[in-house]
Amino acid sequence: MTHIAFLGTGLLGSALVEAALQRGDRITVWNRTAAKARALEAFGATVADTPADAVRGAARVHLVLKDDAVVEDVVAALRPGLSPDTVIVDHTTTQPAETAERAHRLRAEGVRYLHCPVFIGPAAAREGKGTIMAAGPRADFDAVRDALARMAQRLEYVGERPDLAAVYKLCGNAYIIGIAALVADVFSVASGAGVPPQDVVQVVQWFDPSSVITGRGKKMLARDHSPSFELEMARKDVRLMQETAGDRPLAVLPAVAARMDALIAEGRGADDLAVMGRDAVG
Known part of the structure; x- marks a missing residue:
């Protein structure tokens, strides 16, 4: 023993x-x-x-x-x-x-x-x-x-x-915390449109979230900003989300909008959404 x-x-x-x-x-x-x-x-x-x-x-x-x-x-x-x-x-x-x-x-x-x-x-x-x-x-x-x-x-x-495991732990927790905050925003958008939040949980089953992480992550790492989802179009969608949520609390989307606005002001609106990681990958 x-x-x-x-x-x-x-x-x-x-x-x-x-x-x-x-x-x-x-x-x-x-x-x-x-x-x-x-x-x-x-x-x-x-x-x-x-x-x-x-x-x-x-x-x-x-x-x-x-x-x-x-x-x-x-x-x-x-x-x-x-x-x-x-x-x-x-x-x-x-x-x-x-x-x-x-x-x-x-x-x-x-x-x-x-x-x-x-x-x-x-x-x-x-x-x-x-x-x-x-x-x-x-x-x-x-x-x-x-x-x-x-x-x-x-x-x-x-x-x-x-310190490498400590780094990986923080990165993993960032995924966990970020996803939780984003789910809260999704519920606010749904509620703002009069849709029960529990009904929108199924939406994530209609596409592969992991492919978004790996796909956009690879584009960011390669500094590949060739558009498949233009930043300006994504910013329009975020505006629609914020408008739909109304005065309900949003944890993530306002910060996303601010980052998009800064990049668009630099003339990067026609680039892919992956340009948001431009300054993160060196």
Whole structure:
């Protein structure tokens, strides 16, 4: 029975702990709000009073924390109990530059550290679904690879560049957050036209959204602005969307309109919609 520590037992951390206990691991947990950690005692977890107590004797340490500042505080607090061979697996969504600095500093100090953000929600974590990305020294990844593979359906080792998984996590979350905001705008447009929002969900099944991402993405990367959907025509459509939504809140479309207007003012209205990525790809 492997002894593992989990520091951070919010929604995701708790779900990961529950799944690990179901796999038969021996888990010690710690959380700044003790009640959240105590709730896991019913599942078989042991609650530690301090981060150092939590990691003492652990073969692997998982961090599921709020942000870089909390990671720094918790890592400093756990160091007195950390064994030299123990790998810290940090699932926290963090700033890439700070992640890289932290990884280099800890490695220089002899601490084994991997940054392993996830695309996993609490329900998926309990079922061992979703994706884990891992960045850091290959030897450290190899030491925990089998264990990480049991936690998710997909495990992606992105290499030794320590901040690369952090970058991919932010990009993935940008897709998730951007899509959610756009769906809210779609519902506002539908409501403005007197159509029940639930009825427009089906529209996305009438074309392939992934082809829009990959197709326009490839055109942006190639700086191919030959028109198949002219920017001016797309701007007209955004105007119609805004007019139809009326005074209902819009999260994304006003910013899209502003970017289009700036490009059109530069004389790029006859270019393809992909010109919106002109300054993003260098």
